[in-house]
Amino acid sequence: MEILAGDTAWMLISTALVLLMTPGLAMFYGGMVRAKGVLNMMMMSFISMGVVSVIWTLYGYSMTFGKDLGGGLVGSPTEFFGLTTIISEDSVFGTIPTSVFAAFQMMFAILTVALISGAIADRAKFGSWILFVIIWVTIVYFPVAHWVFDFDGVDENGNVDPGGWIANDLAAIDFAGGTAVHINAGIAALAIALVLGKRVGFGREPFKPHNLTLVMLGAALLWFGWFGFNAGSAIAANATAGVVFLNTVVATGAAMVAWLLVERIRNGHATSLGAASGIVAGLVAITPACSAVDPLGAMAIGAIASAVCALAVSLKYKLGYDDSLDVVGLHLVAGLIGSIFVGLFATAAAPAGVDGLFYGGGSDQLVKQIIASFAVLAYSFIATYIIAKAIDMTIGFRVKEDAEVTGIDLAVHAESSYEIGSQGANRGGYAS
Amino acid sequence: MEILAGDTAWMLISTALVLLMTPGLAMFYGGMVRAKGVLNMMMMSFISMGVVSVIWTLYGYSMTFGKDLGGGLVGSPTEFFGLTTIISEDSVFGTIPTSVFAAFQMMFAILTVALISGAIADRAKFGSWILFVIIWVTIVYFPVAHWVFDFDGVDENGNVDPGGWIANDLAAIDFAGGTAVHINAGIAALAIALVLGKRVGFGREPFKPHNLTLVMLGAALLWFGWFGFNAGSAIAANATAGVVFLNTVVATGAAMVAWLLVERIRNGHATSLGAASGIVAGLVAITPACSAVDPLGAMAIGAIASAVCALAVSLKYKLGYDDSLDVVGLHLVAGLIGSIFVGLFATAAAPAGVDGLFYGGGSDQLVKQIIASFAVLAYSFIATYIIAKAIDMTIGFRVKEDAEVTGIDLAVHAESSYEIGSQGANRGGYAS
């Protein structure tokens, strides 16, 4: 096929939009922790842009989209090593340059591992986190992304170039990553939180967000970037992208309203953190479903997922794990709901062209969605737990307690976030 | 017509850009209030994304772009109910999927009502504001947008599908919403400010902006997003979009300079709040005119409007209404100037192809512009006043005085915005 400038334009900007999601996430997360840990929180996301972009270029794209090594489980890590072979003008993916496709998909890998960091606020060694990022994307993300995102293709000789098992053999629908991104990161967050244990003072001290304007800015950038994530997953500027875009807005709007309603009823107050959280819940839930439902279905999925998340975020106190910023309560819960509800709310009128249970399509698709969701969940939980535990038992994953109490920013990064008081910089620094 | 990927790509990203304007506005406004009210200020914008996206999907798009119910006054609210009929691949608007057009126009509705909130900082009940949003977009925005943005079309049978009276019968030029958005929101802001009355301490206490970096960030995001607003209103990536884009930059740059000059002369200091305000004034003023003038005309409109706004913002102290963040002084004043100046500065060399008074085109267009502006102004003022008054007299629109004094964030949202001090989170919170 030939390169189409219109599709390429959309995919270029979509890629930039998805890149922006990671700093957006850094702010969303960073605003929620205490001032003494905001820089570390942001750095856990930022470093993912650094490390994963390099790995992806070296072998990550290959493992995800390279020739399948068998069973739809993982691609060949060497096929596109260094991405030097995809930069020629003839290297085309669909109607866009392969270089653009490779960059677009890179952003998904960057974001997914960054999502996990919300579970371990204020207490992870930075070096251990970097090691975790490297191992996790290699062992967990690239294979799972291969399962879900690598559709069978045709090679130069006209033979089938087989892709991942979920996309092709199972044929579950996951348009933009409900399973590969959100269930994956959400359950990994649970595993890593279990390994690291609770923050000092968890359940006793308040840990209130130190900067809610930063949280809202982060949520806004996430929403903005998510259009690239979802509508960009059409890999073209076409009618599918249009419907996906519309569904993404509507689901998110409904989700924000739903979360605020739950809060108003339960606590008497609709909060700004609730609005930001509802936005993210809605975005997560519509991600797998956005090509398969109509705007009313999108509204329903967004609203239901968000309301459930609003209730689920308190579970950690009861169950006693410190998923600090509710990655489980948001990404796992909304990811599961979104992925599974495709089997209920899908309508053949939407681009994906499949009817779900509620639209007379029977439970076929529903079953596929459930299998895909739990396959990813199980693999990711086990593999993540092992990785995190191995790191913890060797180089250690957690900072010393007094570093945690003083503040991880100072202890790990030798920085303090704000110096805003009236005598500001005079609070005692010297150039040594 | 067929879908053109290039045009669709531009409209997809334009839609995302316009969505981003609402959080941008939230920050622009939020930074200007005191720290104890920033979350509420931002929430009044954010909630518009939640509520209006749902309403627009249900019946708003229909009321705006549905079959005219007669006289070019309003469209049928049921025609596109739920937007389920526009998601098929054949549903095309111009050269883009109808879903994209519907999403693009949705963002205008979201933003317009959010603009109004600047007039009532620190004192509105959140539930009443939500009710206001719902009623206002329904009774004021959708009809007015229909007047201005719904051009006559042709239906499946080749018959004329009549649109709104300002666009078609009057043929006033309002490229991207000087009347429907800015005059409309600006005068509504006056009406609602009159109903709610002044903040406790108005004219006596200083009410200085609590975070000017947030204001500047907001202004930057507004400018960035406004390219989608204005150049996206070409509904294509063509020469018109290009000229509109160029005019939008130039007018805004000139406006920033003009505002700062006024300040330098009057107060001896060019301020950052002035720069941010000048940016917004310029963007507002060029909005209706951006397709009708050349870059020198754009410069003139931007500079004049901004200088007038810089003088107009002080009026509220003399006239005694508390338009807290100068929605009247910015959006109404610059909206009027921009809309009316089309009649002066329009040049046939520009895409709209009309000559204004200064370019030898006589006063025809000028008269049309004035009629359109004042029609919107009058309708919006009266309707808004009635809506706001009705809410105030029934469920009440204003929080209790002590809630206002303590701070609306705490009273209404049970949150506080920042916890940045050196002992930060220790200032006395407990998990209960």
Next chain:
Amino acid sequence: MEILAGDTAWMLISTALVLLMTPGLAMFYGGMVRAKGVLNMMMMSFISMGVVSVIWTLYGYSMTFGKDLGGGLVGSPTEFFGLTTIISEDSVFGTIPTSVFAAFQMMFAILTVALISGAIADRAKFGSWILFVIIWVTIVYFPVAHWVFDFDGVDENGNVDPGGWIANDLAAIDFAGGTAVHINAGIAALAIALVLGKRVGFGREPFKPHNLTLVMLGAALLWFGWFGFNAGSAIAANATAGVVFLNTVVATGAAMVAWLLVERIRNGHATSLGAASGIVAGLVAITPACSAVDPLGAMAIGAIASAVCALAVSLKYKLGYDDSLDVVGLHLVAGLIGSIFVGLFATAAAPAGVDGLFYGGGSDQLVKQIIASFAVLAYSFIATYIIAKAIDMTIGFRVKEDAEVTGIDLAVHAESSYEIGSQGANRGGYAS
């Protein structure tokens, strides 16, 4: 040629992205100064959007892309005066409307001069800075941009329309502005820092960043916008843009990692300011090279340049000039490395189609790169020094010492940035 909607869409959004870089820079710089100077720091960038957009429209575009006045040195300042002649539908540049090209290139002028301001934090008179901006873009930027960016064209009569000497006669490769933007701004920063002298307390007081979340937000917006800067310089949504985009990500990721490694080894801590700085170093270094290398080459350039910058930023303390925010250490150093390394790492497999020294292409291109780099460096240093000195000796460039000590925001802009303390706005303001 005809206008292609796909290319136009990409260039419209690229232009918006590059506009956003200037506020991004304002935040990156603003967060690094003390709280009492953040507004002035941001205003030095913002005012560039105001002043340069006007000048560019009047005569800047003409001087840059107008008919060459001889020797490839500068274009005719009057040819496109006011940009009124390029708004017709037939005015096409390549495959996009000329209006879009003019707007895109305007953003480069705005950004370049804003970059310089980092060298003179906390101490420049605002009026003098504005004067500097006007003179500098006219005498330095427009000519240099003409040298580098104005490729020979063909006029209406089929005759050659000669452009700048570096682009055409020398044929050095500078895809997106390593010489014209970064070396230019970097060396100008040194010149202006020498003229203004050191801040009160330089080398003795700590001057620590007052808000690192703002710095990180700025870095993120810069990265996001830089995709428009680099990939937009393809002036089309094609394979070149794709490769450029991919190289831009990879170089930046590697650069972030490299900077953090240097810090970890030297200081024992990887910092968030280091991550933000590494991002910028990588972006600068890849800018000239992004079309000429493959992803592995991009990685190498990014990493090397960033590591060198991480070491270079301390030089100012040894050499004794106060380049406050390290414009020299980042933009000059990384700009030189990126520009010159094209001669080493270029590969004919990349879009530019040239082999560098390491790829068997000999030292030809290397020599060209060095000539181009030092030509720009020499001209810019001398011209900038003269301009800054002339301003300093006439109207004065520096604020009074007590204004600097109290804080330039208050002295020059009569504003204070934050009012966040628990009794916030009560710290003593009155409406007078």
Next chain:
Amino acid sequence: MKLITAIVKPAKLEEVKSALSSHGVAGMTVSEASGFGRQRGHTEVYRGTEYTVDLIAKVRIEVIVDDKDVDGVVSVISTAASTGSVGDGKVWVTPVESVIRVRTGESGVDAI
């Protein structure tokens, strides 16, 4: 001389400041504080979890006065700061042995 320290509601700072000015008090020092006492704190809600914040924002005002002015100034402050509702604050007086004005080196009553 005496040091009068007053803990008052932030919203009353302006009034106290004006009242002191009118009363002829030439200077004062103000700082941020937060207080705990009979006044109940407030509840904040983050993701459904409620936090009780029991330290309430207050302002500390310090004024050095000559012995003979103590009673007058204390009553000016407490009048201006009063809203009649719980949490209005305290005023207390402590002895000061000497005062110096840094600029001039003056000491005693001249330094106030």
Next chain:
Amino acid sequence: MKLITAIVKPAKLEEVKSALSSHGVAGMTVSEASGFGRQRGHTEVYRGTEYTVDLIAKVRIEVIVDDKDVDGVVSVISTAASTGSVGDGKVWVTPVESVIRVRTGESGVDAI
């Protein structure tokens, strides 16, 4: 009456507050401070340059008590604030001549 001023580590504020409440102390005033003393400061790094920050965040707690309660309250505070490591802080006692509750005008011990 006496004014007890305690400079303690921020992380100990909650404990001190609870301990005082249990001890029956009705009110206190808290403010931010930073301290310099035997405790070594920390080093921050910005673009490779190291800064020594020697003022360490502390909290100041002020409690007015009746003369007879001084010793009890001082010991409650110092027990609750202690971690045994350097920088735990100081508690000092100064005389107070009079106290007034703004809301009621009560004075003396009744005002506490």
Next chain:
Amino acid sequence: MKLITAIVKPAKLEEVKSALSSHGVAGMTVSEASGFGRQRGHTEVYRGTEYTVDLIAKVRIEVIVDDKDVDGVVSVISTAASTGSVGDGKVWVTPVESVIRVRTGESGVDAI
């Protein structure tokens, strides 16, 4: 023992701190304050409206010293803090009845 409280210009904090260190003072407590006095405030401008801000940022320094050191320390502070221009601040001395070091429980001069 005595408590020396100094209100000085923020820009002078470093100098005062060094001077005290050189003088052998082992510790001090610093906090943010703002002051009102002979020094004129400044004007800020927001959207054309001018605000007079009359509380100017200051730093409060507190040092507990043994009786015999009072005069020395006061003069070290006032020398280091002086710029000779209005607003340089005040230093005052108040009596302290007892001091305790939290970490060790030491009291009196040993606790300083």
